[in-house]
Amino acid sequence: MTKKHLEIKGLKKYYGSFPAVRGVDLELARGEVVVIMGPSGCGKSTVIRSINRLVEPTAGEIYFDGIPVHSLKPEQLAPLRRRIGFVFQNFNLIQRLTALENVMLGLVYAGLDKKVARRLAEEALAKVGLLSAADKLPREMSGGQQQRIGIARALAFQPELMLWDEPTASLDPILVREVLDVMEELVRSTGTTMLIVTHEVPFALRVADRILLMAEGKVIEEGAPAEIFQAPTSEVGRKYLEIINSEAKDVAEISRRILQPRRSEGKLLPQAGECIESA
Amino acid sequence: MIKRLTSFLRADTFKKDIFILLAVTIFVGGLFSFGLAWAADLYFGDTVSGLVGEVGEYDLILHVREDAQEAAIPELERILRESLPGTVYKQAPTVVGKANFLLAFPEDYKNREVMEQIDTYFEAVPGYSGTTLIMSPTLTVRGVQFGAKGLLIGRLTELPEIKYAFVYGSNVVAALAEEVDMPKLTEKIEDILAEYQTVEVRFPIGYQIENLADLGGRLVWAIQDKLQPELVRDVTMSGETDDLSAFMDTLVEMKRFLLGYASEVEIALDTAAPLRVGERVVIQGAAPQPLVVGESLRPDNIVIDIMSIHGNTAKGMITQGDISAVAPEILEFSADSSGPVVTKAYRLERGTKVGPLVGETTIRNDRYALLLAIDESVKLLAELEVMAQEADETGRHLLETLDAFEATLDQIAQVEETLRLVNASLDGPLGQLSEINLADITRALQNTSASIELLLASMGVVSAPATGHLADVEQRLAEVGDQSGLDQVSSGLSAVKTEVAEGAQGLEQVLQNINPVAQLLQGFKQKIDQFVVQVDNFGSLAENSNVVYELMSEIGGATSSVLAAMETVDVNALRRDLDEIITRLSAIGELDTNLVREQMNEVRQTLPELTDEQIGRSVRLIDSYIGGEVIPGERIQLLIDGRVTEKQLRPIVQEVAGTPDFTIYTMPIGTLEPDTLGVVFSILREVRSTIAGLAAVVFTLIVLWLDHATIISALRKLVPGRKRFGGRFARLIQRLEPDLAGVYAAVVGAVILWGTYRLAGGAIPYISTAHLFVLGGLAGLGTATLAERISPVSETELLAGLSLGLRKTDIMRELVLPEGRPGVANLLNRRHLRFK
Known part of the structure; x- marks a missing residue:
């Protein structure tokens, strides 16, 4: 943990008269993995989308690597966004482009030579185990594969910050695992700062350095995973604890996993078409 | 500015793409709309030119009855060969029973002299049914008053754009130079037309103008004197009439004719009972009972329509009954019978009720007077003829009498000589009367007695013609002249009467010269007869010699x-007088009185056998047809300066004509119209422009739907309204911010429609440039409203693009437009695609 990689101060967002985010403060150190959790509609996605201004904040300040993102002009946003990878809940793939082209798209428009872009894209696809599906169109792939393409597209830039907006929310449980495994491996294998919005509590417990619980547009609890779930102070925290208990997860196992080193060597992710074992 | 434009064009922005898209769209749309309109124009133009040729290709259509078509062709060819060589013709389609021939004249014939006579060349063509001028380019001034044609032609030919002008029917046609600024020329000609006007002064029927030309001349002089117009000319006598005006004139004449034979009704109005024109009055007529106020109208009453009122005198026309029913004696000729009928008149109320007394009616009927006068004249002619014959016979008898007179004179002279000889012998040596001498004397005396007897007998037969009857004839002739207006007949008969009277008077003078001698001769004869008797009774001369x-x-x-x-x-003098009298009377006898009588009977036959009611109803019918209470009777037409007003003219006309009873009509001297074929092609041009305009509208809608709906959808998602933190006021401001996509749609719609419309040469009636912008703007707003349905854009892809650091320009090019509907934008965008 070094200096502040991302800093959000007093972020507010109104949709019309509805206050989606009501003053969120957040700091991420370089290389830190922070998970935001909370019930639907609590403003998690709005916060994460505000960071690269996919959503225009109503008020507040956002600094990325010291850059005041909140005050950038539209034409200054594009270079910034290339430094921030974003994975969408609904994959957001370009339907007319192949998997490879989807990954190449940002690279090419960033000014890279097409050949270079292609190589980088193929590397990214390889990382998510979908190089063999490079020429497929999104509609020819499963949801999990599509999301992995989305992850590859975000990774292709080798971003300094990865923003994950509920990447598994649109997937069935089997495909969730496929995507979570990829994400987990990425967390372990890269030193990228990550801000993840998810409902996947076990995943969060496994990967998060810090967890933020949000409710009604505010951060209601913040801390290390163990702190949060062992003695939750908020109603939301207690509900998450119930979920954990109901899934009969062993606290020790959880602790073990928490204490397990996050980064490991070797093959991390299954290749496309490989069977994924249930945990 | 140029620098900014250059910078704009060099920049790689979507705004430039839009700019290029609009330019290309307008260009393509203009071409499309123009092409569509051109194709339509080509089709219709070909159809029209198939009928009447291209503009300027032919000059005249000759119409011939379809049944005479075959016979017409050789004659037409002969005429063209002999009279208009070089003229080509083409047979056009037959329309409504008329075969048509299109004629194109060589330039040599296209001049005023030939064109004004052009119809006369073809009148000999069998089945000739007229011509239609289709010469182009021309302008036609229609309905030009005949008297103004020369003036107008003179003025028109002063214009440099007009090669020549000519009269064609009631129009003046101006043949134009090829390159003419038509609106400007039209304006010039209209200015010329506005300089003049035709003024028609119409007098009501019954207002008699003895010398129309004189009145017109005086009117011109008076107008010139008082108003000093630049032009005033009497064109009354130079008028031409078309069929309708001829028919109107005929009706007017018919009305005048009928009124001439209708009873003249004049009502001396009682000032207490005012009457209005158009009201009706009733008089007793042939009804046995006098009129009683409040009772119903009877069929044998006479009804009079009031036609005019001046002061206390109303004039009317009988519309029920006839004057002969009022006064049957009017049908008998006498000194008193043809005078006016005077009777009381009552207002007719509610059509059938006898109203209050309005005055005293005086009715006169010249028709009956004329009828009677003709009959009387025929009778008089016969009587005078008989009298002339009698006088002639008397004269001839008198000549015979004069012969007898001379014979008797000779006999008596002979007796005197015989007596002188006997007396001389008695005075001689013998001194004694012989028996022989006595016998000679007796014989001479007997002869003389016989001559005298003959003479006296002759004189006894001859008597002067009865001249007492002539006074009666003279009286009747005077009445015929006074009452019928048959002055010529009356004076002719008077001349005959005078001849007869003078003849009779001459004969009487001859008789007066002879008659005194007759008494002497009578006594002389008695003496001779006594002498003869006594001599016969003598026994012997000797015994009775003493x-x-x-x-x-x-x-x-x-x-x-x-x-x-x-x-x-x-x-001898008497004989000369008699010869002269006989010669003059013989001249009367030589008159073909039968012919005169027949002619007078013919005149009588020509008089309409119409009752007043029939005349009145006919006149009313004519009035209802030609309309207006003031029916044009005499009229004067003036060609006059266009600035002179009716108000200025009225007092002058009244002063010169001496009546306030006239109407003034002012008319333009002509109406400018383009040539017939020009009109057709002008309409086609308008159709073409309209089609181009409509095509531009349709094209704009299509382009908005195919291209811009996608852009509008994307704009809505990529450029959301600026969100403001704050309370009610901030939200209000937010609401007032225009929808950028809507503004874009309205502007683009307006620009595309306007540009396409203009480039295609569109012209829809009543649609101005402002209308175009409004219409285009509305089309754009409509498209903006429906854009999400017409061409939805994936928001997830847009977000993906944004998250990958793509510029909005790149997003539009790479993500939005390729997913849009195929159109110009899609086509143009292909060059920008990195991933095709």
Whole structure:
């Protein structure tokens, strides 16, 4: 943990008269993995989308690597966004482009030579185990594969910050695992700062350095995973604890996993078409 | 500015893409709309030119009855060959029973002289049914008053754009130079037309103008004197009439004719009972009972329509009944019978009720007077003829009498000589009357007696013609002249009467010269007869010689006095007088009185056998047809300066005509119209422009839907309204911010429609540039409203693009437009695609 990689101060967002985010403060150190959790509609996605201004904040300040993102002009946003990878809940793939082209798209428009872009894209696809599906169109792939393409597209830039907006929310449980495994491996294998919005509590417990619980547009609890779930102070925290208990997860196992080193060597992710074992 | 434009064009922005898209769209749309309109124009133009040729290709259409078509062709060819060589013709489609020939004249014939006579060339073509001028380019001034044609042609040919002008029917046609600024020329000609006007002064029927030209001349002089116009000209007598005006004139004449034979009704109005024109009054007529106020109208009453009122005198026309029913004696000729009928008139109320007394009606009927006068004239003519014959016979008898007179005179002279010889012998040596001498004397006396008897007999037969009847004839002739207006007949008959009267008077004078001698001769004859009787009774001369001598002496004395008396009569002079009288009377006898009588009977036959009611109803029908209470009677037409007003003219006309009873109509001297074929092609041009305009509208809608709906959808998602933190006021401001996508749609719609419309040469009636912008803007707003449905754009892809650091320009090019509907934008965008 070094200096502040991302800093959000007093972020507010109104949709019309509805206050989606009501003053969120957040700091991420370089290389830190922070998970935001909370019930639907609590403003998690709005916060994460505000960071690269996919959503225009109503008020507040956002600094990325010291850059005041909140005050950038539209034409200054594009270079910034290339430094921030974003994975969408609904994959957001370009339907007319192949998997490879989807990954190449940002690279090419960033000014890279097409050949270079292609190589980088193929590397990214390889990382998510979908190089063999490079020429497929999104509609020819499963949801999990599509999301992995989305992850590859975000990774292709080798971003300094990865923003994950509920990447598994649109997937069935089997495909969730496929995507979570990829994400987990990425967390372990890269030193990228990550801000993840998810409902996947076990995943969060496994990967998060810090967890933020949000409710009604505010951060209601913040801390290390163990702190949060062992003695939750908020109603939301207690509900998450119930979920954990109901899934009969062993606290020790959880602790073990928490204490397990996050980064490991070797093959991390299954290749496309490989069977994924249930945990 | 140029620098900014250059910078804009060099920049790689979507705004530039839009700019290029609009330019290309307008260009393509213009071409499309123009092409569509051009194709339509080509089709319709070909159809029209197939009928009447291209503009300017042919000059005239000759119409011929379809049934005479075959016979017409050789004759037409002969005429063209002999009279208009070089003229080409083409047979056009037959329309409504008329075969049509299109004629194109060589330039040599296209001049005023030939074109004004052009119809006359073709009148000999069998089945000729007229011509239609289709010469182009021309302008036609229609309905030009004949008197203004020359003036107008002169003014038109002063214009440099007009090659020549000519009269074609009631129009003046101006042949134009090829390159003419038509609106400007039209304006010039309209200015010329506005400089003049035709003024028509119409007098009501009944207002008689003895010398129309004189009145027109005086009117011109008075207008010139008082108003000093630049032009005033009497064109009354130079008028031409078309069929309708000829028919109107005929109706007017018919009305005048009928009114001429209708009873003249004049009502001296009671000032207490005012009457209005158009009201009706009733008089007793042939009804046995007098009119009673409040009772119903009877069929045998006479109804009078009031036609005019001046002061206390109303004039009317009988519309029920006839004057003969009022006064049957009017049908009998007498000194009193043809005078006016005077009777009381009552207002007719509610059409059938006898109203209050309005005045006294005086009715006169010249038709009946004329009828009676003709009949009387025929009778008089016969009587005068008989009288002339009688006088002639008397004259001839008198000539015979004069012959007898001279014979008797000779006999008496012979008696005197015989007596002188006997007396001389008695005075001789023998001194004695012989029996022989006595016998000679007796015989001479007997002969003389016979001559005298013949003479007296002749004189007894002859008597002067009865001149007493002539006074009656003279009286009747005067009445005929006074009452019928048959002055010529009356004066002719008077001349005959005078001849007869003078003849009779001459004969009487002759008789008066002879008659005194007759008494002497009568006495002389008695003496001769006594002498002869006494001589016969004598036994012998010797015994009665003294008596004989005495008788002889008496005879001798009587003979001398008779001779002296007879010799006072200048027989030769009388004979000359008689010859002259007979010659004049014979001249009367030589008159073809039968012919005169027949002619007068013919005149009588020509008089309409119409009752007043029939005339009145006919006049009312004519009035209802030609309309207006003031029916044009005499009229004067003036060609006059266009600035002179009716108000200025009225007092002058009243002063010159001496009546306020006239109407003034002012008309333009002509109406400018383009040539027939020009109009057709002008309409086609308008159709083409309209089609181009409509095509531009349709094209704009299509382009908005295919291209811009996608862009609008993307704009809505990529450029959301600026969100403001704050309360109610901030939200209000937010609401007032225009929807950028809507503004874009409205502007683009307006620009595309306007540009396409203009480039295609569109012109929809009543649609101005402002309308175009509004219409285009509305089309754009409509498209903006429906854009999400017409061409939805994936928001997830847009977000993906944004998250990958793509510029909005790149997003539009790479993500939005390729997913849009195929159109110009899609086509143009292909060059920008990195991933095709």
